[in-house]
Amino acid sequence: MKIATRTGAVAAAAVLSIALAACSASNEDPTPSDTSSETPTEDAMELSGTLNGAGASSQESAMEAWRAGFQSTYADVTVNYDPVGSGGGRTQFLDGATSFAGSDSLMDAEEYELAVARCDGDSGAVHLPMYISPIAVIFNLEGVDSINMDADTIAAIFNGEITSWDDAAIASQNEGVSLPSTAITIVHRADESGTTKNFTDYLAKASSNWGHDASGDWAGAAGESGNGTSALVQIVQDTDGAIGYADASRAGDLGTVALKVGEEYVPFSAEAAAAVVDASPLAEGANGENDLAYELDRTTTASGAYPLVLVSYHILCQQYDDEAERDLVTSFLKYVASAEGQEQAASAAGSSPISAGLSSQITAILDEIAAA
C-alpha cells in the first residue's frame, strides 16, 4: 500500500511539473508582444536593473504594493526599499547609497546643501508628495463611534487638563451624544515618529493651549505610551476611556474624532485629507518650483478639508549622473504617482490618493529629471 501511494505521489508530481513547465513555456511567448502592444513607450522593454530606496516606515505597506505593481509591468527591475526611518533614509540617499529616499519630514537647509553635492549638476534634490495618510484621533468608549472636538479641546485632553469624558468642554460640542464619566487615559507614542510630529504640529498650530512646538518626540509629560502604531492601538483597544492618535487606516473599530474646521466638524476621509494638501502653500526654502515641499496648512478653513494628515515624500535628484538610474527612478515614481499606483497604495495601506492635479504635476516634474 505504502509503495503504491508513494509511486502515485511521484507520478502526480511528475505530471504536475510537466504541466507547469508547459504552462510557463506557453506563457513566455506571447508576453513580449502583449506588453509592447500595451505600453507604447519605447524604453519600457529595456528597463532593467535594481532600484534602491530607503526611508520612512510609514510608506512600507504602500511601497510593497507599488513594488509589486511596478514589477508586474517591468519584470527585469528589482525595487528594494529599506524602511529604516525618515532620518536614516535621507542619510542613505545623501550618502549616495540609494537612488531615492522616502521621508515624512522635509530636508533642512544643511541637507539641501548635501543634496547638491550628492546629485549630479548643481540643482540638488526635490521632494514629491507621494503618500498622504490621514491621522485619526482614536478613542475607546463603549457605544460611541464619533465625537466632535476642536483643536483646543484635543490639546487640553492631551495636556491632561480634561480628565473625564463628560467634561463640559467635550459635551458642549456633542449635543445628543451620551458621554460616560469614564476617566480619560492618554496614550501617545514612546518612540520618535512622523505621526507624532504631524499630530503635535497640528496641535501647535491649530490650538491656542498646547504649549509645545511640533516634535517627533512626544513633548507632554502625562499619559501612557506605546512603541509603534500597533502597540498604541493595542493599548487604546484594551483600555476603556483611552484616547490616542494613529494612522487612520489602523483605527479599525475604534471611535474617531471629527475635527473642527471652520464652522463644521470634519471626520477623516481620503478626499478630505487630499484636499488639505491642495490647499497648502509650498514651504519656504524649497528648492525651486519643482520642489513640492508643502507647508501644511493646519489652520485651514477650507470646507471639507481634514488638516490632521501625514504627508510622506519621495526625495530624488533633479539630475542623475547615470542615465539608467534616472530611468529607473523616474519610471518607478511615475507609476507611484499614477492613479493606478495611488489606488494600489490606498487599498494596501489605507492612504488617501493624491489629487489628479497633483498627480499630473508630479509626472511633469519627473519628465524634467535629467541625466548627465
Place this chain on the structure above:
Amino acid sequence: MTTTQDAPASAGSTDLTARQEQAANTIFRGLSTTAALLILITLAAVATFLLAEAWPALTDASGELAAKVSWIKPDDGESLIQIAGFLIYGTVLISAMALLIATPLSIGIALFISHYAPRRLASGLGYLIDLLAAIPSVVYGLWGAIVLIPVLQPFYQWLADYLGWIPLFAPAEDGTVSATGRVALSASIVLAIMVIPIITAVTREVFLQTPKLHEEAALAMGATRWEMVRMAVFPFGRSGMIGATMLGLGRALGETMAVFMILSSGLTYSLQILNAANHNTIASYIASQFPEANSQGVSALIALGLALFVITLLVNMLARWIVSRRAEFSGAN
C-alpha cells in the same frame, strides 16, 4: 622471542604517539588561545566602537546636538547627561526590583530541586526551568503586555488603596494608578520571570556540589533538614548565589524587548512604580529612538549605550570581587 619482536614495535608506536600527542597539544593550545583572544578582541572592539561613535555626542559643546536631535531638550531639563541620569535610575530601579522578586524564588526552586524533590521530579523540573530560559524575550514581552498586565492592574489599584502610604506604591494625585498597568512594577515582574531560570540554574549546580560529608555531619548531629541547609548548603553556596544573582542582574540590566513592549515610558526620578510615564531603561530607550534617529541622534544613543556598558562592567566586576573574596567557599573548588 616474543619480547624482542615486540620491543621495536612498541618503541615505534610510543614514538609516533608522542609526536602525535605533541602536535595535538600544540594545535589544541593554539585553538584555545585563539578563542580566548577572540573574546578579548570582541570586547575591545565593542568598547572602541562605543567610544568612537559616541565621541561626537560626548564632546558636543556648541549645542548642535540639541538642535539636531528632537528628544534632547536642554530647555526642558532633558539634556543628554540629564536623560542618561533618568535612564540609569530607571534601569537600576527596575532591575533591582526584578532581582528582589527573582532571587528568593530562584533560591527556593534551586533548593527544592537539589535537596527536597524526589529525584525524578527534580530532573523534570530542572528541565522545565531551563526551557523557561530559552523563550525569547519578545514572547515574554507580548505575553506580559497582552495577558499579564490586564490581570495585574486591579491588584495595583488594591496596592495603592491599602499600601499607598509606602512611597513605592503611592497613587497619582487623584488616587488612581495607571489604567493600563504599563508601569515599572510590571516590567520588573516580567524581568523577574526572565532571570529566574538563570539564577536557578547556577544556584542549583552550586547547591548540588555541597560536600556530602558536610551534610551528613550536620544530619548526624541531629540537625533537621532545614538546619542542615542553613549550616551546610548556604555557607558553601553563598558566593555561588551571589554570582548567580549578578548574572541575573546583568541580564535584567540589558533586557530590551520585554521592557520596550511593557512600559509606558517617561523620564523622572520618581519612586512611584505604579504610575505610568515615570521610568524607562537605557536599552528600551535606545530601541525606541533608534529607528527615526539621524546621525547625531545615533551618536547620542550610542553614548547612552556606553553608559549601559559601563554599568554592566561595574556589576560584573563587583560580582567578581565578591566571589573572589569568598574564594575558599566557592562551589568551584
